[in-house]
Amino acid sequence: MTATGPRRWPAWAFLVAGGALVGTAALLAAPVYTAVVAVVAFLVAVVMLVVRRPARLAAWSTLTLTSASIAVSRVWAAVAGRPVVADRGLATGDIRAIVLYPTLAVGLVLLGGTGKVAHLADSLDAAVVTLGVFVLLWLFLLHGHMAPSGSRLVLASLRPIGVAVVVGMLLRLLFMVGPRAPTIRFVTAGVTTAMLGALALVGHSVGYPVDGRVNGTGVFFTGYALLLATALLHPSAGEPLPVRDRGAPSGRLSRGRAAMFVGLTLLGPLAWLLAATIGRFNPGSPTDFGLVVLAGGLISLLLLWRLSLVARVADRRAGQLGEAVGELQVLQTEFAYRAAHDPLTGLANRSVLDERLSSLPHDRPYALLLIDLDGFKEINDSLGHPTGDELLVAIGRRLTSLAPAGSTLVRLGGDEFAVLLPEAGQQEAMALGSAVCEELRLPYPSAVGSLTISASVGVTARARAARGPGEVLREADLALYAAKAAGKDRVAAYRTGLAPRGRRVRPA
Known part of the structure; x- marks a missing residue:
């Protein structure tokens, strides 16, 4: 039975029920509801891994580890009443961040696939996007400096860097795998939800007015765990992931990606200008430009590398086209000869x-x-x-x-x-x-x-x-x-x- 058959209703029922509990937690500021949903979502994901053994099991297992970190964090917050993010020391949200971002990035990489030459172009594109997202977060969200200091500096910087990397790896996945697959749609929605939660935490840490119920109940990260479990519960999780036809390795450069390259090339100077005029970026010294300048330089280098791949493929295809034209001319000459000559004696006809x-x-x-x-x-x-x-x-x-x-x-x-x-x-x-x-x-x-x-x-x-x-x-x-x-x-x-x-x- 295909993924469009009746067997898909348990996944949607689970998503609706879990979503209702998460919404209740946000309205009542009751973290116990998100704790229940996070634990159940983790258990469902584990059961589906054992029972269904989906394609690319290592990737799904790695993503399930992120769900485990969220479940532990939500249970601890509900039972102990400790805040997810603290002004000092190590909070449960910080522990979760240390586990979640690297594990989530690795899981997305494994889900997209590794080890093929054709993936190089997609990986370069994802790296460029990662740097671009970091530049935007640094200038607009962090307004050029880290508000925390001391032991909180590393933890505060982990989230924007993690968000940038995860967003890049998510785009890499979508570049490689058909985004219309139900499982990929659930994963995309889940990762997007988690990143919104991460931005809420970063915004809170640098002084933006974020509703305390958002961070206190962990609705975004619990939503990620819920969507991940739904992806594994959906019947399409047992089917091979649809891989996009890449053609020649590193050879595809769609209009969308070309437009993205142009935008990212102009990102550095435009982002500075907008952040200084309409944002809160107020550099106090030249060192405040350091990370942005470094990221902009890396973007330019990666774009040059990417375009060199396109040029190399274009040269190879031009050579192949030349060979094909030569073969066609030989065939045309042969056909013309056969049309004008007797096949037995070789004389003209x-x-x-x-x-x-x-x-x-x-x-x-x-x-x-x-x-x-x-x-x-x-x-x-x-x-x-x-x-x-x-x-x-x-x-x-x-x-x-x-x-x-x-x-x-x-x-x-x-x-x-x-x-x-x-x-x-x-x-x-x-x-x-x-x-x-x-x-x-x-x-x-x-x-x-x-x-x-x-x-x-x-x-x-x-x-x-x-x-x-x-x-x-x-x-x-x-x-x-x-x-x-x-x-x-x-x-x-x-x-x-x-x-x-x-x-x-x-x-x-």
Whole structure:
């Protein structure tokens, strides 16, 4: 059964019931309700890990540890009545922060996947976002300095740094995994809720007026634990996570990411300007700019690295495109050759002869020889088609050796060949026809013994004038018939008045 079936209702029922208790805790300022929800959410998550064993179990187990830290923190706050964040010393919220932020970041990294070259670009993008979020928190929320001092300084700085890192890792996850998966939506909502709680704690620590019920009841972090348990309870948790098609490693640069890069490149100077004009940033010394300048420099370096990956992939794809174009040109050349040549003998075919005849100047002389083998059908029928093909190939070679430079030798089909002689008269054509008859009547060695065959040649020679290719071939065909009728194995020239006499002549 899929995640859209009836089995999904327990997850939604659990989320609604838990959400009602969390809302009650916020309204009544009663931390006991969030403690109950946090503990139950942790137990449900553990049971689902054991029973369902979802894909990327290590990632879900790591995220469940964050739920455990929240449950312990909420129970301690409800039972002992200790504040989540104290002005001095180590409070339960501080212990939770020490465990939660690193564990949450690692869990998100494992959930997105590791170890693939294609993840490098996503990781770089996430790192850039992390630095950008930190710059915004430093300038606007912390207004350029840490309000706490002494032992509270490290703990106060942990949260903004943790928020920036977790937000970056969440975006990395969304870059790698399809965000429409129900489990990923629950995780995204949960992490976002937890980060809102972290910002509330940071705001309280630096003097912003934050409602005490928000931090005292821990509704945001409990909401995270509730949403994480819902994600594991949902049937889609048992299915493999949908991974986005990355194409070439580090090769995708969508419009959204390109716009993000432009914004982050301008983030440093714009953030300073806005923080100083409409915010509370009031630097007292050059050292107040140190972290922001460092973060801005790192953003620029990471963006350069990221763009170098895009350029490298673009170069590789350009090379692949060049190779593909070269292969396509080779194929086009091969197809063009095959379309214009006889596959058996390798000679040009009828289409080439028609093209050459059509391109002849009307006022220049030419000669066309039409060659027909005498008795080839008997050899082909009695000795078989392989022997006939072997004989045709051998005849093609002999004709090639006889054809003068600049001439066009073609196989018209079957046992017929033609030779087009530009700038040639009848005397030259008749001489070539006699040489063809003499050469072709010589014996041919073959697998079945020595073969002999003769040829008849018809010649037409004059300026093309207004005649088309069909008329030229008709004249040569009439001359060829005359050679056949005169006893074969000879050459005959076309003359006016030749008639077909029973032979089917090529149409004009």
